[in-house]
Amino acid sequence: MVSKGWITFQIVQFVFFLCVSVFLFTRTIDGHGTVQTLEVKLISFAVWGIFYLGTLATEWLAYFVVRRFKH
Template sequence: MKQNRWQIVNAVMVIIFAILALVIWFRKYDGSGAVNTIGVKLSSLAVLGIFLLLVLVVELVVYWLTKK
């Protein structure tokens, strides 16, 4: 049962990440009203990816601690 919860949480995280990546890639203007260039889009996606990696590391640490 616990494994199913982890899989559901991970599936939801992947869906949220994909939606946010698509929003970042296809929007014409960012939150401040500046025009999005390829460089700005890539840096925004990099920030989103780093955040996802941090969440993944925390999740793996918690998973490892609960397995013991």
């Protein structure tokens, strides 16, 4: 069974992902002063999404490895 703390952390991490995603789509100029077009926003979101999915995959892999060696 997955612990409540781990589920809570996953929910908080997903909410953080959504907040950053909204920020990426609502900003008009990035930190370098470049105007954000739709294409640039989609590229930024793709990079952010790949990072999030990689982090999520690593966490799930660690969970299954720990779970396997506990039993």
